[in-house]
Amino acid sequence: MAGFAALAVVMLVAAGNPMPLQRAEAIAFDTFQRIAPWQGQPVSRVAVVDIDEESIRRSGQWPWPRTELATLTRRLGEAGAKVVAYDIVFSEADRTSPEAVAARYPQSPLAPTLLTLPSHDRLFVESFDKVPVVAGYFFLGPGEGGSDVEARASFTIAGTLPERDVATYAGALRPLPLIEQAAAGTGFVTLQGDDDGIVRRVPLTAIQGGKPLPGLALEAVRMALGAGSPNLLASDGTGETLASPGAAVSIRVGPAEIPLTDAGEMWVHYAATPRTETLPAWRIIGGDISDAALKAAVAGKIVFVGGSAEGLQDLVATPLSQSVAGVNVHAAAAEQILAGHYLERPDWAGALEGLLAVLAGAGLALLLPRLGAALGALAALGLIVASGFSSWLAFTRAGYLLDPVLPVLAILAVYAVQTVAAFYREEHQRRFIHAAFDRYLSPELVRQIAADPGKLELGGEERDMSVMMCDIRGFSRISERYSPREVIEFLIAFLTPMSAILFAHKATLDKYIGDAILAFWNAPLDDPDHPVHAARAALAMIDETRALNAAMAQQDEVPWPGEVEIGIGLNAGLCCVGNMGSRERLSYTLIGDTVNVASRLEGLTKLYGVPVIMGEALALRLPDFAVIELDRVRVVGRDAPMAIYALLGDERLRAEASFAAMAASHAAMLEAYRAQTWPQALAALEGAKPHFARFGIASLGALFADRIASLSVNPPDKDWDGTYQATAK
Known part of the structure; x- marks a missing residue:
């Protein structure tokens, strides 16, 4: 439309035959004469x-x-x-x-x-x-x-x-x-x-x-x-x-x-x-x-x-x-x-020049959005050359003075205005992208999207994604302890470094839900290694929380409630991500069962006493990380049971002998537990408990000890597969 508007202005101005246009026409004809005198x-x-x-x-x-x-x-x-x-x-x-x-x-x-x-x-x-x-x-x-x-x-x-x-x-x-x-x-x-x-x-x-x-x-x-x-x-x-x-x-x-x-x-x-x-x-x-x-x-x-x-x-x-x-x-x-040699400007010359200007200008206006800047410039240059060459042929072959200025002016006006409009639109799009994403994405991701908006597909689309839900444990007691202003100061001190970690690991920060953080990977930009980035971000957040507890205890400016603990739920799978909401208000977010499960997994971290729990789909994509299967659980709101896993560390931890011994003892315990051979399960658990303490998950041993004791007195049905029914989110 910008090109058509520019073309309309050129044609309206040309209809008045202004002096600058007459001068340009005269210069064109003079040039022809200098190149090809009689x-x-x-x-x-x-x-x-x-x-x-x-x-x-x-x-x-x-x-x-x-x-x-x-x-x-x-x-x-x-x-x-x-x-x-x-x-x-x-x-x-x-x-x-x-x-x-x-x-x-x-x-x-x-x-x-x-x-x-x-x-x-x-x-x-x-x-x-x-x-x-x-x-x-x-x-x-x-x-x-x-x-x-x-x-x-x-x-x-x-x-x-x-x-x-x-x-x-x-x-x-x-x-x-x-x-x-x-x-x-x-x-x-x-x-x-x-x-x-x-x-x-x-x-x-x-x-x-x-x-x-x-x-x-x-x-x-x-x-x-x-x-x-x-x-x-x-x-x-x-x-x-x-x-x-x-x-x-x-x-x-x-x-x-x-x-x-x-x-x-x-x-x-x-x-x-x-x-x-x-x-x-x-x-x-x-x-x-x-x-x-x-x-x-x-x-x-x-x-x-x-x-x-x-x-x-x-x-x-x-x-x-x-x-x-x-x-x-x-x-x-x-x-x-x-x-009998004449130069002639036929009475139909003006109409032909106007028609050529309209056709060339309108054609270029339609082509430019499809061709892009470089090909569009070549197309405009080609049309200009064609206009000049056509006038030249008419001059040398038939003695006709056909003005190339109006078609060339129309082409230049359409190209210039449409290029400026496209530049303005792209700048507006970049500003929109920055405004929409610079608080949710890492600066590097925002720069990539702004440089190539084609990487960003607005609107709902299905993607394979990794999702994180992070929550502060006992936040209600913290809120009760401090004034609203002090709670806000605490959240700023906590959420700022956590957000920086997420950005550093290529996450998209969806939203803050009070003290909770919802983040995801592999949207809006492709991230083939999103499971690894999600796992590393979770481990870094756990380490950062420990560092904050040590550092904040030494200062008095920001209220800090002693030992802050967090729980992180990680999951991977198909999600629908994009601009969602109403016509009046949109939010770039994601929905799907994968998100709901991540939220449930975060809730289970309190039950199992581990900082990071993830679903099986994500655990299987982290073969080099220190991962153990925790249990088989049927979470609230889902009928199908699922295996859940604890993320304890990265490749270095997995390579340690102590981790291998703990993982083997815990796996033996789960096998005996699900086979309802309670003495063997208890014996394997006793062998794993020292390792649980080493890795900071001692409460996991206590949880299974209580379950084994209870089930040995009140055995489940013979077809029981070891699935635990969660009763809380």
């Missing part, structure tokens, strides 16, 4: 005459006398140029013309003679007889004045005039009427870069005076092709019923149909190095280039004349260059039109 045609059909810094140095400060440009135009025409298009607005009369000089110096004796000489502008216009010329004009902003422009070949429009998106201007800075009327065509030279100043598209049409007008490149191509009026196809002229008016679609001029953006612009696919022939203006004007060489360079071509000199202020940035003459941009557009 290779151009084998033979270019466009040339450029560049008024460069060297031309300014040789011919003087701009603007030059129009006679210089007349020479330039005439030579280009004589060399066979198809069309000459000036990326220059000749809006002012030539200040070096004879009549202008005569007007400035009317008292000069040369003034009458100057007035008889032809105007430079007239000489410039006369050069138009050699070649069709396209004169440029510049659109002005609001409040800057200007005048209306009349196109030489009016557009025909299929649909409604696309005023919604195509740039509209109030007026234009036009050439002198003499020049404009003599020119075979006129086209605007206005270039508008994007917000970052980069010119990625060339406008082929704009609206002024309620009419569409052609750009310089379009008008030059129209004249070179000998075409009539260009046809502008608007969005509502496509025949598609869902199309709304206001956007440009394409322009048809002669055999060429040029795809446009909604704003009437043409995407330019720039070449790494200009494919057009570029000639410095000074070489043509000064005669440095021969007529033959000039003819080879410009014959049959559209020749654009413009300037790269900094003083002309016609330098722009493109995806491939920080500074290039604007005339080269017009020339690149014309070259592409003539070659």
Whole structure:
């Protein structure tokens, strides 16, 4: 759901087409162009005459006398140029013309003679007889004045005039009427870069005076092709019923149909190095280039004349260059039109990008929870690469500009948000685990569970477990002896080291029941050696109790009732463990007959006078420990009898000869006892009694001595199997 929410936010933001998204899209397309610039045609059909810094140095400060440009135009025409298009607005009369000089110096004796000489502008216009010329004009902003422009070949429009998106201007800075009327065509030279100043598209049409007008490149191509009026196809002229008016679609001029953006612009696919022939203006004007060489360079071509000199202020940035003459941009557009090579962003591109973003984002949102962090990162990276590669293929194979940014942004947003959400969820789960278990498990177990929550299966599950019930003997008398606060202080002093022992032996501390402790092993983490850990914990608790009795007797801060004794019941078997309780309150605990028996065994420690009693299932798993069978008992609440065992020590005790002698004597006593051969049982018991004292279970000998004496007087039935019926818990 976090991934879907992130995807929804991305799509909502993208619907508004914010500037950062537009900038990212532009950067992606620029990158494609840098990697795969246009290779151009084998033979270019466009040339450029560049008024460069060297031309300014040789011919003087701009603007030059129009006679210089007349020479330039005439030579280009004589060399066979198809069309000459000036990326220059000749809006002012030539200040070096004879009549202008005569007007400035009317008292000069040369003034009458100057007035008889032809105007430079007239000489410039006369050069138009050699070649069709396209004169440029510049659109002005609001409040800057200007005048209306009349196109030489009016557009025909299929649909409604696309005023919604195509740039509209109030007026234009036009050439002198003499020049404009003599020119075979006129086209605007206005270039508008994007917000970052980069010119990625060339406008082929704009609206002024309620009419569409052609750009310089379009008008030059129209004249070179000998075409009539260009046809502008608007969005509502496509025949598609869902199309709304206001956007440009394409322009048809002669055999060429040029795809446009909604704003009437043409995407330019720039070449790494200009494919057009570029000639410095000074070489043509000064005669440095021969007529033959000039003819080879410009014959049959559209020749654009413009300037790269900094003083002309016609330098722009493109995806491939920080500074290039604007005339080269017009020339690149014309070259592409003539070659039929277009970059196009189809009207269905946005819908496809949105669909891909939704599919990729939703798919990743569904996959991430199943894949995990590492595979999820690989999946996200794979989707990003696939999006970029698909856009790249569309660019290189079909000339389509399909934006990879939106799908990539959707993928990144879904991955980032979902990863953060997963991290938060895991941290929350870890905090929950710590809160739930750090008071019941050893710190090491809590760290393991927090590091890998998969080891913890919440909810009820059956497990083979070891269970301990530990109780303080005579606690009621202790409670009677002390105040409630003193009882609490005593319990804290006793339970704290006992809990530490349990944690050290990998136990899960289920609960404190007054003075009793319920603990278990093999949940929530697997513990294959849980019987051994339970046995060692029980023995350590007995030793710790003795140590506490000795230590606490030497202090007065904590009340300590003399010799404290504990009884421990151990059992092993199947239990159901997990989060149990009500919907409002849960507790991680366990239930089952194994738990109940452990509690009964703890109660029998007082009867048999041994500190630790365990069931047969656990005793059989401790072959190396000092264990003896105590008796066969039917505990309260159970019908089936069970053998019970005393845990007296670990492997070292079992290896002692004294333990082996005691165990053998006690086993012989039990055998005779169950066979109802009372004299032999009594004799074996007498042999075991000294050993009982050695191991601190002298009361066990007294218990069986009383039983043998009683049963020898009142024998049980012949089928008696030696089972003792417990009457108390």
